[in-house]
Amino acid sequence: MSNWxxxxxxxxxxxxxxxxxITISLTFACYLCALIVGFIWTFIGRMKMKPLRWVLxxxxxxxxxxxxxxxxxxxxxxWPMVPYVGVTLDPFTCAVLGLGVHYSTYxxxxxxSGIDNVEKGQWEASKALNFSTPKKWTKIILPQAIPxxxxxxxxxxxxxxxxxxxxxTIGVVGILQLANNYGAQNFxxxxxxxxxxxxxxxxxxxxxxxxxxxxxxxxxxxxxxxALHSMKESKxxxx
Amino acid sequence: xxxxxxxxxxxxxxxxxxxxxxxxSYKNITKSFGDVEVLKGIDxxxxxAEKVALIGPSGSGKxxxxxxxxxxxxxxxGEIIVDGKNLWHMEKNGELVPATEKHLREVxxxxxxxxxxxxxxxxxxxxxxxxxxxxxxQKEDKASAKxxxxxxxxxxxxxxxxxxYPSQLSGGQKQRVxxxxxxxxxxxxxxxxxxxxxxxxxxxxxxxxxxxxxAKEGEMAxxxxxxxxxxxxxxxxxxIFLDNGVIAEQGPPSKVLENPDNERLQQFLHRFRG
Amino acid sequence: xxxxxxxxxxxxxxxxxxxxxxxxxxxxxxxIADIFPALIQGVEVTLKVLFAxxxxxxxxxxxxxxxxxxxxxxxxxxxxxxxxxxxxxSLIVQLFWLFYALxxxxxxxxxxxxxxxxxxxxxxxxxxxxxxxxxxxLSVAKGQHEASTALNMTRFQRMRLVIxxxxxxxxxxxxxxxxxxxxxxxxxxSLIGMHDILYQGDLLRDANLSQAPTVYLxxxxxxxLMALPLIWLTKKMEAFSKKGVATQ
Numbered sequence: 001m002s003n004w005x006x007x008x009x010x011x012x013x014x015x016x017x018x019x020x021x022i023t024i025s026l027t028f029a030c031y032l033c034a035l036i037v038g039f040i041w042t043f044i045g046r047m048k049m050k051p052l053r054w055v056l057x058x059x060x061x062x063x064x065x066x067x068x069x070x071x072x073x074x075x076x077x078x079w080p081m082v083p084y085v086g087v088t089l090d091p092f093t094c095a096v097l098g099l100g101v102h103y104s105t106y107x108x109x110x111x112x113s114g115i116d117n118v119e120k121g122q123w124e125a126s127k128a129l130n131f132s133t134p135k136k137w138t139k140i141i142l143p144q145a146i147p148x149x150x151x152x153x154x155x156x157x158x159x160x161x162x163x164x165x166x167x168x169t170i171g172v173v174g175i176l177q178l179a180n181n182y183g184a185q186n187f188x189x190x191x192x193x194x195x196x197x198x199x200x201x202x203x204x205x206x207x208x209x210x211x212x213x214x215x216x217x218x219x220x221x222x223x224x225x226x227a228l229h230s231m232k233e234s235k236x237x238x239x
Numbered sequence: 240x241x242x243x244x245x246x247x248x249x250x251x252x253x254x255x256x257x258x259x260x261x262x263x264s265y266k267n268i269t270k271s272f273g274d275v276e277v278l279k280g281i282d283x284x285x286x287x288a289e290k291v292a293l294i295g296p297s298g299s300g301k302x303x304x305x306x307x308x309x310x311x312x313x314x315x316x317g318e319i320i321v322d323g324k325n326l327w328h329m330e331k332n333g334e335l336v337p338a339t340e341k342h343l344r345e346v347x348x349x350x351x352x353x354x355x356x357x358x359x360x361x362x363x364x365x366x367x368x369x370x371x372x373x374x375x376x377q378k379e380d381k382a383s384a385k386x387x388x389x390x391x392x393x394x395x396x397x398x399x400x401x402x403x404y405p406s407q408l409s410g411g412q413k414q415r416v417x418x419x420x421x422x423x424x425x426x427x428x429x430x431x432x433x434x435x436x437x438x439x440x441x442x443x444x445x446x447x448x449x450x451x452x453x454a455k456e457g458e459m460a461x462x463x464x465x466x467x468x469x470x471x472x473x474x475x476x477x478x479i480f481l482d483n484g485v486i487a488e489q490g491p492p493s494k495v496l497e498n499p500d501n502e503r504l505q506q507f508l509h510r511f512r513g
Numbered sequence: 514x515x516x517x518x519x520x521x522x523x524x525x526x527x528x529x530x531x532x533x534x535x536x537x538x539x540x541x542x543x544x545i546a547d548i549f550p551a552l553i554q555g556v557e558v559t560l561k562v563l564f565a566x567x568x569x570x571x572x573x574x575x576x577x578x579x580x581x582x583x584x585x586x587x588x589x590x591x592x593x594x595x596x597x598x599x600x601x602x603s604l605i606v607q608l609f610w611l612f613y614a615l616x617x618x619x620x621x622x623x624x625x626x627x628x629x630x631x632x633x634x635x636x637x638x639x640x641x642x643x644x645x646x647x648x649x650x651l652s653v654a655k656g657q658h659e660a661s662t663a664l665n666m667t668r669f670q671r672m673r674l675v676i677x678x679x680x681x682x683x684x685x686x687x688x689x690x691x692x693x694x695x696x697x698x699x700x701x702x703s704l705i706g707m708h709d710i711l712y713q714g715d716l717l718r719d720a721n722l723s724q725a726p727t728v729y730l731x732x733x734x735x736x737x738l739m740a741l742p743l744i745w746l747t748k749k750m751e752a753f754s755k756k757g758v759a760t761q
Binding site: 003004061062064065066067068069070071073074077078079081082086161162163164165166168169176180183188189190193194196197200201204205208 | 597598600601602603604605606607609610613614617618619620693696697698699700701703704711714715718722723725726728729730732733736737740743744
């Protein structure tokens, strides 16, 4: 540890922390984008047109299985060059769109699983009670579909927080970029990068614990039916 | 009491080494789970080839008794002697110390068990379920383990299912596989833990039939935790009624099940028959 | 340390993927013919990093997963610390830390950017996957332990013959998903100067900014083509894992 310099640490700390505002606001902006676009995916996915659904599933697969870093570069460097539709985007907007759309494909799956987990009987019951489509969704389906997905959605917020430093590669000045700047100017990367790691750990670890707690609470409150179901299943599975 | 009539020539040679000794003896066994004392001093001898039925209300500790013999549960105090060897303790430098895994393995080799929920290995075929332990545990060569496993599966009526997976079988068939799997290990004592409780009523018969066949062969001691009173009456040499962690009454099935002294046992039987 | 360029203004475009415009299509094909071989050079590096990360990452997952189940409290808490640190910080930070900070701390070089990249990826995903290993082993039904004890298996035999084969089946679908995550994360090694596909793409972009759309679209297609077999494999793994598991 002979090379560790506390002076550098304390000098770099306030400089790096300054980027926390950008990092956190970018996290929430990307997350919001993912939530909204994810909803659009889910909505299109529920339409009755088979070819559309087929195309959609491949588009989602493409976005999901290619690197978000390349997608960021595409938006930042290539999008302005695309004829007719291309516009120059500032780094922050690029990051919001790039990371937001990338993770929207995951968020869309979460929505879908939430809706799929609502029992068939609930759909039949709302039909039997002659609910209108909007009423069916707002009064019956969504109130049951959303709560179980909250812990999963929370996890994606934390994942997003940890993905946001990718945006430093296109020049978003969050904590990682500030640490890199400091390193480049002073030829000291050790302390500023360690500060970044500590900041991430300090913010994400307690959040993860919080979500774990939420998850356990949810399981107890909402999964009575689930518990019954899994009991039935395990009776069949344990041979 | 009736071992003289049941013991065959083969097992007679085994039992001579123990003379009249029991194959299993529980000596003042207690067991607590947390603050709850489930067993409060059990003394019990099981003779070679003896068929013992354990009955009693739920929570009376019947299952715990056989699980301790299978080393799935550790007694809080007392000793269990298997074929002359102390199960849960071993001697080290003249002192009695808690048994190591190695010691447990040496002693429990004589014990086999069939479970309420079958516990077949779902990733293995029926045949693999049976032949894995002989090959890996008893180091039997593969061909002979396979041959014996097939014979055993034929005996329980599943010779045509060798390459099926457990998930493809009915509950009754699964339980018969579980018995074959335990039998190929040639245990001296076989434990049955409520083996019909998880089965649909119409499947109980086929499983009891197999147990009856095994019992007729006679050479193995059997301990059955069961709720099937008629069955116990039919095959057991001795019935033990367990209540509140003690043996409340025991004796030949005709006595215990048809003319019991213990008042709680009378109530218990009444509930079952009524 | 990161490749940067000025976002240029639109205009003066020669490239298009608009199928209706045949002339531009021709130019596109010739552009692709230029770009394609350059990107191919990066494929080898990407695949090398990917395979090394997969092997090391899965190994880490099992090592750390087993350590967290160990009876030894020191081993358990040390592994727990590793897992939380790597799951709590982000991969790109770990990569930079391993590449720039670690050599400063101990006055030793990790040897190459290849190993810095592979280590970062495999330690990061190894930490996540160790939780899967641990969780899967713990969720094999208790009855399976009991049945194998009743058959007098040793602790090792129980793990090898009964528990692990079932636990691995539970791990497979998740492990498959991590294959694709690892593939995507290999693109980060371009940031520490490895000549992978993305790096080659960045070079092409720097040489001719107007090519950027074709270049990055092709880079994305390359990654997708590499992901396809992994997606297929994941589906296979899922199908395989559906049979033969007893859970609580």
